[in-house]
Amino acid sequence: MSHQLPDVQATSPEVTVGLSQVGVTGVEKLVKISRNGDRPLVFTAEFEVFVDLPKWRKGADMSRNMEVIDEILEDATREEAYRVEDVCGDAAERLLEKHDYTSRAEVSMSAEFMRREQTPATDRETQHTVDIIASATATEEGTREEIGAKVVGMTVCPCSQGMSAARAKKTLEDLEVDEETITEFLKQVPQPGHSQRGHATLTVEAAGDPEVDLNDVIDIARDAMSARIYNLAKRPDEDHMTYAAHSDAKFVEDCVRSMAEGVVDEFDHLEDDAVITMKQSNDESIHQHNAHAERIVEMATLREEVTGR
Numbered sequence: 001m002s003h004q005l006p007d008v009q010a011t012s013p014e015v016t017v018g019l020s021q022v023g024v025t026g027v028e029k030l031v032k033i034s035r036n037g038d039r040p041l042v043f044t045a046e047f048e049v050f051v052d053l054p055k056w057r058k059g060a061d062m063s064r065n066m067e068v069i070d071e072i073l074e075d076a077t078r079e080e081a082y083r084v085e086d087v088c089g090d091a092a093e094r095l096l097e098k099h100d101y102t103s104r105a106e107v108s109m110s111a112e113f114m115r116r117e118q119t120p121a122t123d124r125e126t127q128h129t130v131d132i133i134a135s136a137t138a139t140e141e142g143t144r145e146e147i148g149a150k151v152v153g154m155t156v157c158p159c160s161q162g163m164s165a166a167r168a169k170k171t172l173e174d175l176e177v178d179e180e181t182i183t184e185f186l187k188q189v190p191q192p193g194h195s196q197r198g199h200a201t202l203t204v205e206a207a208g209d210p211e212v213d214l215n216d217v218i219d220i221a222r223d224a225m226s227a228r229i230y231n232l233a234k235r236p237d238e239d240h241m242t243y244a245a246h247s248d249a250k251f252v253e254d255c256v257r258s259m260a261e262g263v264v265d266e267f268d269h270l271e272d273d274a275v276i277t278m279k280q281s282n283d284e285s286i287h288q289h290n291a292h293a294e295r296i297v298e299m300a301t302l303r304e305e306v307t308g309r
Helices: 061-080 084-098 156-173 179-188 215-223 235-247 252-266 299-307
Strands: 019-035 040-053 104-118 125-139 141-158 194-207 276-285 291-298
Touching: 019 061, 019 084, 019 104, 040 061, 040 084, 061 084, 084 104, 084 125, 084 141, 104 215, 125 194, 141 156, 141 215, 141 276, 156 179, 179 252, 194 215, 194 252, 215 252, 252 276, 252 291, 252 299, 276 299, 291 299
Parallel strands: none
Antiparallel strands: 019 040, 040 104, 104 125, 125 141, 141 194, 194 276, 276 291
């Protein structure tokens, strides 16, 4: 004869402290994103799923919770979605409905996304990898969704380049080259500066769906650095990237500010309370440390700072 096992998780804990996140990480699912009649994008995504836990409850029914989570994620990913962040939003809302003791459900997702593109000089087809970031938080007040990406690129240090330009100017003066020619030469031929591999992260969070195109997010982040980089690069492409990067030398701070400008230009339709996260990290080539800058700001404040309105 079977008997019902005690529900230990529903008992009171010895220490009555509530927890902000209880759940699971590393849950992998296939996600399909519709593309207006084209074949859908399919990629393997890794999810993290959490609920909050009140102080009066010992645990979150982890075994049953995992069953619910798996069921919810299966339902959320079974059909094609139009936006990655909607998958997280749907799952978070279902999770909130399933747990009568929680007031907050969070679902986040990360995945690698391959985009096709052409090389800048030889116009050859290639691909580049993007790390997609998506999340959603559901409460009784509503659901907020976030979409974003982390991309890589190239930056050149303006300070290092300035020293090289000063050295070149002095050398040309010693060779008795006239000032006008020196100025034009330095304008036409950017001087060397130490370069870095840059990592740009840009996300947009808003009430409901942020209604931004992931491809636009990716392009803003890539263009905020000194130059884009490519998986395939013939010699003309390498020359193009090197020249482009040295023609637009940027500090790590400049990259974040360029992202800010791109966000306001491209996403001016966003509500004032949309939250923009912009991060730039550069792998330094001549230092043992790396450089980092970031800004997390509401759209109203960012819009005012960039445009003055």
